[in-house]
Amino acid sequence: MTKVKVYVMYKESILDPQGxxxxxxxxxxxxxxxxxxxxxxxxxxxxxxxxxxAKAQVEAISEQLLSNPNMETYHVEIME
Amino acid sequence: MTKVKVYVMYKESILDPQGxxxxxxxxxxxxxxxxxxxxxxxxxxxxxxxxxxAKAQVEAISEQLLSNPNMETYHVEIME
Known part of the structure:
Protein backbone atom coordinates (compact mmCIF):
# COMPACT_ATOMS: atom_id res chain seq x y z
CA MET A 1 0.00 0.00 0.00
CA THR A 2 1.39 3.36 -1.05
CA LYS A 3 0.33 6.71 0.40
CA VAL A 4 0.46 9.66 -1.95
CA LYS A 5 -0.11 13.39 -1.34
CA VAL A 6 -1.48 15.72 -4.00
CA TYR A 7 -1.50 19.53 -3.79
CA VAL A 8 -3.71 21.48 -6.18
CA MET A 9 -3.15 25.25 -6.38
CA TYR A 10 -4.28 28.05 -8.66
CA LYS A 11 -1.61 28.97 -11.20
CA GLU A 12 0.53 31.96 -10.15
CA SER A 13 -1.15 34.09 -12.84
CA ILE A 14 -4.66 33.38 -11.48
CA LEU A 15 -6.03 35.59 -8.71
CA ASP A 16 -6.91 33.66 -5.53
CA PRO A 17 -9.89 35.61 -4.08
CA GLN A 18 -10.42 33.18 -1.18
CA GLY A 19 -6.76 33.62 -0.17
CA ALA A 54 0.58 4.39 -7.44
CA LYS A 55 2.40 7.51 -8.68
CA ALA A 56 1.24 6.93 -12.28
CA GLN A 57 -2.38 6.37 -11.21
CA VAL A 58 -2.46 9.37 -8.90
CA GLU A 59 -0.96 11.58 -11.64
CA ALA A 60 -3.71 10.42 -14.02
CA ILE A 61 -6.40 11.15 -11.42
CA SER A 62 -4.86 14.55 -10.62
CA GLU A 63 -4.91 15.51 -14.28
CA GLN A 64 -8.40 14.16 -15.07
CA LEU A 65 -10.35 14.65 -11.85
CA LEU A 66 -8.66 16.55 -9.04
CA SER A 67 -7.48 19.64 -10.90
CA ASN A 68 -8.67 21.96 -13.64
CA PRO A 69 -5.59 22.14 -15.88
CA ASN A 70 -6.72 25.51 -17.31
CA MET A 71 -6.50 27.27 -13.98
CA GLU A 72 -4.69 24.99 -11.58
CA THR A 73 -1.42 23.15 -11.19
CA TYR A 74 -0.90 19.99 -9.17
CA HIS A 75 2.04 18.42 -7.44
CA VAL A 76 2.27 14.72 -6.48
CA GLU A 77 4.47 13.48 -3.61
CA ILE A 78 5.01 9.97 -2.25
CA MET A 79 4.58 9.92 1.55
CA GLU A 80 7.33 8.22 3.55
CA MET B 1 10.29 36.81 4.84
CA THR B 2 9.26 33.33 5.94
CA LYS B 3 7.06 30.96 3.93
CA VAL B 4 4.86 28.62 5.94
CA LYS B 5 2.59 25.76 4.85
CA VAL B 6 -0.55 24.79 6.75
CA TYR B 7 -2.55 21.59 6.20
CA VAL B 8 -6.06 21.37 7.64
CA MET B 9 -7.71 17.93 7.65
CA TYR B 10 -10.81 16.42 9.22
CA LYS B 11 -9.96 14.45 12.36
CA GLU B 12 -9.58 10.69 11.73
CA SER B 13 -12.85 10.06 13.58
CA ILE B 14 -14.84 12.41 11.31
CA LEU B 15 -16.26 11.06 8.05
CA ASP B 16 -14.97 12.86 4.95
CA PRO B 17 -17.92 12.72 2.51
CA GLN B 18 -16.14 14.77 -0.18
CA GLY B 19 -13.21 12.33 -0.09
CA ALA B 54 6.16 33.49 11.67
CA LYS B 55 5.53 30.01 13.10
CA ALA B 56 3.85 31.44 16.22
CA GLN B 57 1.63 33.77 14.17
CA VAL B 58 0.64 31.08 11.69
CA GLU B 59 -0.19 28.68 14.53
CA ALA B 60 -2.44 31.35 16.07
CA ILE B 61 -4.18 31.95 12.73
CA SER B 62 -4.56 28.21 12.12
CA GLU B 63 -6.22 27.79 15.51
CA GLN B 64 -8.49 30.85 15.32
CA LEU B 65 -9.31 31.19 11.64
CA LEU B 66 -8.16 28.44 9.29
CA SER B 67 -9.47 25.38 11.14
CA ASN B 68 -12.47 24.34 13.16
CA PRO B 69 -10.83 22.73 16.22
CA ASN B 70 -13.96 20.66 16.94
CA MET B 71 -13.74 18.74 13.67
CA GLU B 72 -10.36 19.46 12.15
CA THR B 73 -6.67 19.20 12.93
CA TYR B 74 -3.97 21.39 11.45
CA HIS B 75 -0.29 20.95 10.83
CA VAL B 76 2.19 23.82 10.32
CA GLU B 77 5.44 23.42 8.36
CA ILE B 78 8.18 25.95 7.55
CA MET B 79 9.00 25.86 3.82
CA GLU B 80 12.70 25.57 2.89
Whole structure:
Protein backbone atom coordinates (compact mmCIF):
# COMPACT_ATOMS: atom_id res chain seq x y z
CA MET A 1 0.00 0.00 0.00
CA THR A 2 1.39 3.36 -1.05
CA LYS A 3 0.33 6.71 0.40
CA VAL A 4 0.46 9.66 -1.95
CA LYS A 5 -0.11 13.39 -1.34
CA VAL A 6 -1.48 15.72 -4.00
CA TYR A 7 -1.50 19.53 -3.79
CA VAL A 8 -3.71 21.48 -6.18
CA MET A 9 -3.15 25.25 -6.38
CA TYR A 10 -4.28 28.05 -8.66
CA LYS A 11 -1.61 28.97 -11.20
CA GLU A 12 0.53 31.96 -10.15
CA SER A 13 -1.15 34.09 -12.84
CA ILE A 14 -4.66 33.38 -11.48
CA LEU A 15 -6.03 35.59 -8.71
CA ASP A 16 -6.91 33.66 -5.53
CA PRO A 17 -9.89 35.61 -4.08
CA GLN A 18 -10.42 33.18 -1.18
CA GLY A 19 -6.76 33.62 -0.17
CA UNK A 20 -7.13 37.41 -0.37
CA UNK A 21 -10.25 37.30 1.81
CA UNK A 22 -8.50 35.19 4.45
CA UNK A 23 -5.49 37.53 4.33
CA UNK A 24 -7.78 40.52 4.99
CA UNK A 25 -9.28 38.68 7.96
CA UNK A 26 -5.80 38.10 9.42
CA UNK A 27 -5.03 41.84 9.05
CA UNK A 28 -8.19 42.74 10.97
CA UNK A 29 -7.16 40.28 13.69
CA UNK A 30 -3.90 42.24 14.04
CA UNK A 31 -1.53 39.87 12.23
CA UNK A 32 -0.15 42.66 10.06
CA UNK A 33 3.07 40.83 9.12
CA UNK A 34 1.09 38.32 7.00
CA UNK A 35 1.93 39.45 3.46
CA UNK A 36 0.31 36.74 1.31
CA UNK A 37 -1.99 33.73 1.62
CA UNK A 38 -2.75 31.30 -1.19
CA UNK A 39 -5.25 28.51 -0.66
CA UNK A 40 -5.22 25.13 -2.34
CA UNK A 41 -6.66 21.66 -2.05
CA UNK A 42 -4.79 18.81 -0.43
CA UNK A 43 -5.45 15.08 -0.96
CA UNK A 44 -4.09 12.08 0.93
CA UNK A 45 -4.59 9.02 -1.28
CA UNK A 46 -3.99 5.35 -0.44
CA UNK A 47 -3.30 3.03 -3.36
CA UNK A 48 -3.06 -0.78 -3.19
CA UNK A 49 -0.07 -0.88 -5.54
CA UNK A 50 3.70 -0.35 -5.59
CA UNK A 51 5.19 3.15 -5.63
CA UNK A 52 5.62 3.43 -9.43
CA UNK A 53 2.07 2.26 -10.22
CA ALA A 54 0.58 4.39 -7.44
CA LYS A 55 2.40 7.51 -8.68
CA ALA A 56 1.24 6.93 -12.28
CA GLN A 57 -2.38 6.37 -11.21
CA VAL A 58 -2.46 9.37 -8.90
CA GLU A 59 -0.96 11.58 -11.64
CA ALA A 60 -3.71 10.42 -14.02
CA ILE A 61 -6.40 11.15 -11.42
CA SER A 62 -4.86 14.55 -10.62
CA GLU A 63 -4.91 15.51 -14.28
CA GLN A 64 -8.40 14.16 -15.07
CA LEU A 65 -10.35 14.65 -11.85
CA LEU A 66 -8.66 16.55 -9.04
CA SER A 67 -7.48 19.64 -10.90
CA ASN A 68 -8.67 21.96 -13.64
CA PRO A 69 -5.59 22.14 -15.88
CA ASN A 70 -6.72 25.51 -17.31
CA MET A 71 -6.50 27.27 -13.98
CA GLU A 72 -4.69 24.99 -11.58
CA THR A 73 -1.42 23.15 -11.19
CA TYR A 74 -0.90 19.99 -9.17
CA HIS A 75 2.04 18.42 -7.44
CA VAL A 76 2.27 14.72 -6.48
CA GLU A 77 4.47 13.48 -3.61
CA ILE A 78 5.01 9.97 -2.25
CA MET A 79 4.58 9.92 1.55
CA GLU A 80 7.33 8.22 3.55
CA MET B 1 10.29 36.81 4.84
CA THR B 2 9.26 33.33 5.94
CA LYS B 3 7.06 30.96 3.93
CA VAL B 4 4.86 28.62 5.94
CA LYS B 5 2.59 25.76 4.85
CA VAL B 6 -0.55 24.79 6.75
CA TYR B 7 -2.55 21.59 6.20
CA VAL B 8 -6.06 21.37 7.64
CA MET B 9 -7.71 17.93 7.65
CA TYR B 10 -10.81 16.42 9.22
CA LYS B 11 -9.96 14.45 12.36
CA GLU B 12 -9.58 10.69 11.73
CA SER B 13 -12.85 10.06 13.58
CA ILE B 14 -14.84 12.41 11.31
CA LEU B 15 -16.26 11.06 8.05
CA ASP B 16 -14.97 12.86 4.95
CA PRO B 17 -17.92 12.72 2.51
CA GLN B 18 -16.14 14.77 -0.18
CA GLY B 19 -13.21 12.33 -0.09
CA UNK B 20 -15.61 9.38 -0.36
CA UNK B 21 -17.34 10.96 -3.35
CA UNK B 22 -14.03 11.53 -5.14
CA UNK B 23 -12.96 7.97 -4.33
CA UNK B 24 -16.17 6.63 -5.93
CA UNK B 25 -15.47 8.73 -9.03
CA UNK B 26 -11.99 7.18 -9.32
CA UNK B 27 -13.52 3.67 -9.07
CA UNK B 28 -15.90 4.47 -11.92
CA UNK B 29 -12.95 5.72 -13.98
CA UNK B 30 -11.34 2.27 -13.52
CA UNK B 31 -8.74 3.13 -10.86
CA UNK B 32 -9.82 0.26 -8.64
CA UNK B 33 -6.57 0.15 -6.62
CA UNK B 34 -7.42 3.50 -4.97
CA UNK B 35 -8.44 2.42 -1.45
CA UNK B 36 -8.89 5.75 0.35
CA UNK B 37 -8.97 9.48 -0.37
CA UNK B 38 -9.12 12.19 2.28
CA UNK B 39 -9.42 15.83 1.29
CA UNK B 40 -8.07 18.78 3.20
CA UNK B 41 -7.24 22.44 2.81
CA UNK B 42 -3.75 23.67 2.10
CA UNK B 43 -2.41 27.19 2.74
CA UNK B 44 0.85 28.81 1.63
CA UNK B 45 1.44 31.83 3.84
CA UNK B 46 4.14 34.50 3.56
CA UNK B 47 5.06 36.34 6.75
CA UNK B 48 7.36 39.38 7.02
CA UNK B 49 9.06 38.06 10.14
CA UNK B 50 11.72 35.60 11.27
CA UNK B 51 11.00 31.87 11.43
CA UNK B 52 10.06 31.74 15.14
CA UNK B 53 7.64 34.70 14.95
CA ALA B 54 6.16 33.49 11.67
CA LYS B 55 5.53 30.01 13.10
CA ALA B 56 3.85 31.44 16.22
CA GLN B 57 1.63 33.77 14.17
CA VAL B 58 0.64 31.08 11.69
CA GLU B 59 -0.19 28.68 14.53
CA ALA B 60 -2.44 31.35 16.07
CA ILE B 61 -4.18 31.95 12.73
CA SER B 62 -4.56 28.21 12.12
CA GLU B 63 -6.22 27.79 15.51
CA GLN B 64 -8.49 30.85 15.32
CA LEU B 65 -9.31 31.19 11.64
CA LEU B 66 -8.16 28.44 9.29
CA SER B 67 -9.47 25.38 11.14
CA ASN B 68 -12.47 24.34 13.16
CA PRO B 69 -10.83 22.73 16.22
CA ASN B 70 -13.96 20.66 16.94
CA MET B 71 -13.74 18.74 13.67
CA GLU B 72 -10.36 19.46 12.15
CA THR B 73 -6.67 19.20 12.93
CA TYR B 74 -3.97 21.39 11.45
CA HIS B 75 -0.29 20.95 10.83
CA VAL B 76 2.19 23.82 10.32
CA GLU B 77 5.44 23.42 8.36
CA ILE B 78 8.18 25.95 7.55
CA MET B 79 9.00 25.86 3.82
CA GLU B 80 12.70 25.57 2.89
Missing amino acids: QAVKMATQKMGFTEISDIRIGKYFEIEVDADVAT | QAVKMATQKMGFTEISDIRIGKYFEIEVDADVAT
